[in-house]
Amino acid sequence: MIPGREYFWSIDHPELFYLFALAALVSFGRGVWLKIRPWLAAPRGLRPLEPARTAVILLRDGLLGARIFKTGPGSGLLHLLLLWGFLGLFLGTVLISADHYLFRFLFGPTYLLFSWSMEVLGLMLLAGVVWALARRYLAGEARLERDRAGLLVPAWLGLAGLSGFLVEGGRLAGLSPPGGGWSFAGGLVARLWASPEAAQGAYPFLWWGHALISLGLIAGLPFTRLFHALAAPVSLALQGQFLDRALDRALERAQGPAEGDEEERAGEAGGLDLLELVHLEACTRCGRCQEVCPAALAGEPLSPRTFLQALKAEREGLPEGGWCCTTCRACLQVCPVAAAPLGLVRTVRSRIVEEGASVPPRLMEGLERLYKYDNPWLAKKGGKTAWTRGLPFPVPDRPLEEEGEWLFFVGCTTGLETRAQGLARALALILHDRGVPFSTLGKREPCCGDVARQVGEVGLWEVQREQTLDLLEKGGLGNLVCSSPHCLDSFRKVYPGTLGGRDLKAVHYSQLLARLVDQGRLEFKEGLDLKLTFHDPCYLARHNRIVEEPRRVLRAIPGVELREMADSGLKTLCCGGGGGRMWHEPEGQASPGLAQRRLAQAAEAGAEAVVTACPLCLIMLEDARKTGGFEERLKVVDLAELAARALGLDIEEDKEGGG
Amino acid sequence: MKILVLVKNVPEAAEADLEVDSKSGTLETGDLVYSINEWDNYALEEAVRLKESRGGEVTVLTLGDEEAEDVLRRGLAMGADRAVHLLDEAFEGSDPRTVAKAVARAVQGQGFDLILAGVQSSDLAQAQTGVLLAQELDLPFATLAVGLEIREGRAEVTRELEANTLERVELPLPALVTIQSGINQPRYVSIMGIRKVRRMTVDLRDCRALGLTEEEVGPGCSFVQERRLLQPPAGQGATMLEGSLPEACRTLAGIIKDRGGL
Amino acid sequence: MSRKVLVVAEHRAGALAESTLEAAGAGLGLGGEVTAALLAADPAGLEGPLLGRVPRLEKIIHPGLAEYNPEAFLEPLSRLIQDLSPGLVLMAHTSQGMDLAPALAGRLGLPLATGCTRVEEKEGAFLVGRPVYGGKLTEELKLGPHPTVVLTLQTGAFAPPPEGPVETRVRETVPEALSPRHLRRFVERLAAARDEVDITAADILVSVGRGIGSAENIERAQALADRLGATLACSRPVADAGWLPKSRQVGTSGQSVRPKVYLALGISGAFQHLAGIGGAQTVIAVNKDPKAPIFQEADYGLVADLFQVLDQLAEAF
DSSP: OOOBOOTTTTOSOHHHHHHHHHHHHHHHHHHHHHHHHHHHHSOOOOOOOOHHHHHHHIIIIIISOHHHHTTOHHHHHHHHHHHHHHHHHHHHHHHHHHHHHTOOOOBHHHHHHHHHHHHHHHHHHHHHHHHHHIIIIIIOOTTSOOOGGGGHHHHHHHHHHHHHHHHHHHHHHHHOOTTGGGSHHHHHHHTTOSSHHHHHHHHHHHHHHHHHHHHHHHHHGGGSGGGHHHHHHHHHHTTTOOSOHHHHHHHHHHHSOOOHHHHHHHHHTTTOOHHHHHHHHHOOOOOHHHHHOHHHHTTOSOOHHHHHHHHHHOOSSOOTTTTTOOOOOHHHHHOTTOOOHHHHHHHHHHHHHHHOTTSOHHHHHHHHHHHHHSSSSOSOSSOTTGGGTTOSSOOOOSOOOSTTOEEEEOOHHHHHSTTTHHHHHHHHHHHHHTTOOEEOOGGGOOOOOHHHHHHTOHHHHHHHHHHHHHHHHHHOOEEEEESOHHHHHHHHHTSOSEETTEEEEEEEHHHHHHHHHHTTOOOOOSOOOEEEEEEOOHHHHTTTOOOHHHHHHHHTSTTEEEEOOSSOGGGOOOOSOTTTGGGOOOTTOOSSOHHHHHHHHHHHTTOSEEEESOHHHHHHHHHHHHHTTOTTTOEEEEHHHHHHHHTTOOOOOOTTOOO | OEEEEEOOEEEOOTTSOOOEETTTTEEOOTTOOEEEOHHHHHHHHHHHHHHHHHOOEEEEEEESOGGGHHHHHHHHHHTOSEEEEEOOGGGTTOOHHHHHHHHHHHHTTSOOSEEEEESOOTTTOOOOHHHHHHHHTTOOEEEEEEEEEEETTEEEEEEEOSTTEEEEEEEESSEEEEEOTTSSOOOOOOHHHHHHTTTSOEEEEOHHHHTOOGGGSSGGGSSEEEEEEEOOOOOSOOEEOOSSHHHHHHHHHHHHHHHHTO | OOOEEEEEOOEETTEEOHHHHHHHHHHHHTTOEEEEEEEESOOTTTSGGGTTTSSEEEEEEOGGGSSOOHHHHHHHHHHHHHHHOOSEEEEESSTTHHHHHHHHHHHHTOOEEEEESEEEEETTEEEEEEEEGGGTEEEEEEEOOOSOEEEEEOTTSSOOOOOOOOOOEEEEEOOSOOOOSSOOEEEEEEEOOOOSOOGGGOSEEEEEOGGGOSHHHHHHHHHHHHHHTOEEEEOHHHHHTTSSOGGGBBSSSSBOOOOSEEEEESOOOOHHHHTTSTTOSEEEEEESOTTOTHHHHOSEEEESOHHHHHHHHHHHO
8 A cells, every 4th residue: 555644534524624724714814914904004114125135034034043043052943943843744734735635646755755754843843842841931041931821832832743743643553554654753652552443532532632723723823922923024024124213204294294194094003103013013022132231231120022012012101111221222133033122112202202291301401402502411502612622723614625525523422521522632633633634513513413313302303404414515515524423323324315416424433543544544653551442332333333443443553452341342232321311310220330330341351441432432431430439440531532642642631530 | 170371481591691781781682592481381381280180271371572482382282272472562671560461451351260370480580470460360379389289169279488398378269370490390392292283373462452552561661760781799709719620629628628627 | 768668577487587677677778767567466476576676566466367368468568558658668588578579569559679689769769689590690670769669678688687776666456357359278387398317407518509410410419428428408400300309408498508618519599599508607619600690609619510529529538
């Protein structure tokens, strides 16, 4: 007899199976519809997908789960076992149906190969389930939740797998089909029954049991955490979409009165758009985000996972810790399904800010100053040239004249905050000394609006952006060099790429200095005998992948020993100044705070000085140096200041004594 | 509940350099940024909260120049339902008595249950207009409210006295209450919030609409004959500590130790 | 000036307010014939400080005058003003004066200037000076001529009259009814929340103003205060913002303090605040604005960023 499958052996009323199957499909369909209906109603605003690239992403991040491997081989492998086991067995069922209803092909050697594959897949699934349960509930990895609800899906999968083997065992015991030896696992199970008759007697129960469990799995899938299996591929396919969704919508609204339909649609989805809703459903609660969130690590009441899940449950209000987020982007980088809690934080903040009632008071003051005085720091206009006082040359503030001239966009913090002004002075001195032509916008320099963007004051952001674009157009385009990675990020991500027919390009000053080093124009004659470490600003490293350039500059200084902290480069540990936090203290703000933890890392790395390249980092670390008792152990210095000193330039000793 | 809130557009002086034109004795306003008087902001927030918890309608009113409309728009964005602007060149230079008269004409007979005003404004700090209005409208009043509760036709006002002391008084409604700073935490008004109310109209009234002649308003009918601003008179003045910051601070520390008996 | 001056007395919990004596002093200083009006239910203990210092004392006694209530005060006061025809009505710019003066002026149609720090008579009119724009500027007004002018005076701006020997003629009236136009009712008086710290008992006060910027920075000031063995206090904006409890507020609506050393960090020096530190022996002010009004009244001043000063001082202690 040729090896093959006998269908519905010993099963009476097979038509009942079709009935159940139909019911399962209906339930599945309804469940999926309920989940995706708000997606369809939500505003979109998505950039078009490239089919080839999307296919690669789905293969790499979906089927192979490449992102899951980022945090270690264990979970990656585990997920593969589960995913492939499940998909494989499902595929097997499909093939069996095709064989039964369409044309027979599963016989002979094909069938034997098929049987063997099903064994392997079934074992994979079971192994995955056992490993998953052990890992979560016994070994107790910190980021994994040990709630009872989490048992549901693995247990169900496990039952489906086990019942499958039982059915097979029963069938093998009852029929002893040819080639049965290829179903090695089933063969072991077959020994449960003493005789073929006993097996045949048990068989219908086993079969219906397995059928119901499996159909139940399908019926219930959209209502369980397993729905991520459908949502995650969508989320992965949409990775790389614009994250400042509230800004996009603000620009649209600014263009004209909102369509009644648009507002309604926004209302139904609770103010979130399609991408954000997909993220809510794709989240698997794995907790990798909270493992890397600097606020969570410092003990603040923010967990990106909890934030996202709270939003999923209740679309109103700002979940706990919403103002603690520094927008460092660590969460997005580690998420296996490419969900972005960071994006959700910004969007929900914009809603809260629009309503007005739960905005932290100090932040309100900062925003009001920004609106009235064009900067969030001082209730005074035109103060952004104070840093030029005492420089041995006049800092130009005229429109750019030559090709290759740089427009130094000083920024609000660098221009106005006492400590940060050192950065501007040092950079100006270097550029002047090295003969690099540059100009500034002088007293008229507006705020690029980044702080408004981070905290969700989208209306104010839009006003600032317009003012800045206006002044840039008049004051000179060409190349912008920014002191702050925050300004840089704004110019690169939320400003247009061209203005008045010319390119709007922005670089960070560390990139400019690196370029000068490469060109041999920055030779540090004076060495510094210093062990130092570089604190990568989040907005430089994580948001814009600028990691090497500052280090190139540092390594070019003789006598400098560059050490790396435990979290450096793309994995940098946030200082806590971003996300608007420089201008307010979130509730539950930790002490010691984020910046102090960073200095502790610097001390551990054996550094004498921490070098940074961002005015906010500079202030946060400098403050932490005092409040954390690091005054004797560490100095905090800006990259430009260090470079200027190594060039032998006389930069005025700043009053804070940070040098 | 029908609530009226009086608001004023004032220059932000706290961190500004104030220059006085020595000839005219008036303030040079060129560089100054104007915004809602801080006390009035508290009053507005209080009014909107009362409306949110008890239902009703809030009207925000100002007497001022064209720029003062910003303050009304802000009030609307915060949750006020109507805005009234008493706008007329003739009003310029009016004293609190005249302002109160004009406002009384505007609101007489409109059935407001509660009128809220700030205790004073941050510019001239006269602290008169609210109470004068209460006299014009013949309403019971209370000033310096740091707490306000409305119960069955009564207002329970907690007034801030001296020396860290408070007093509670009760007024029948309708009444006028002036609001002290710190009574609540005013909400943020976002640009989007202001845009959302841009279609709401402001009710403009000039002298004629109020039944007032030009002679009845303006500086001419004030008891104040002359008014000028000056830099404050020099007192004995402090002995200023000189030198570099570390030096000055050392001196400072010495003074503290010496005078403080350390 | 040969006119009569009516000073409306203020009292609370059985004690006459010091500010009433200041107002009397101001009236006498102008050369006027001062009549103090004391409206009370029981004048015992209240009239004492006035006797021997003012030429006339009008006592109006009625149980409804036990606590300040403008509705109860206005009728008897109006009648008294009618009888006396004073050229000047003075009261202190306090929680009572701010409440009563505009009501009186409004009811009787009288000229009013509030919060005055200087008063002069000139050609039948009154020239007054008062702080405006948070004390950064002074306003000078010429009020009148008018038969009766009402002024409220900043507390601490005028000196009380010296004790005796003035013979005080006393007249007592007991009105039958008070005829208030409206039913404003005094319910109770209570202390604002207190914390365990009593700033009025401290020898050294480190006081922070709006310039401290945030609740977090308060800790830095507290750290300095601890090193000095001092107590932390504040000006009004800090208490309003909730960065420190109200009991730490120095000023007219807060508390008056009399430490040996008062270190004011980032406080501009509005009059209401200065009124609270009149009793301090040495006032040291630190502010980054060289034009801050507080430099007029302090003993020592330093124009600097208060945070830098906090750091430097911390090293010295």
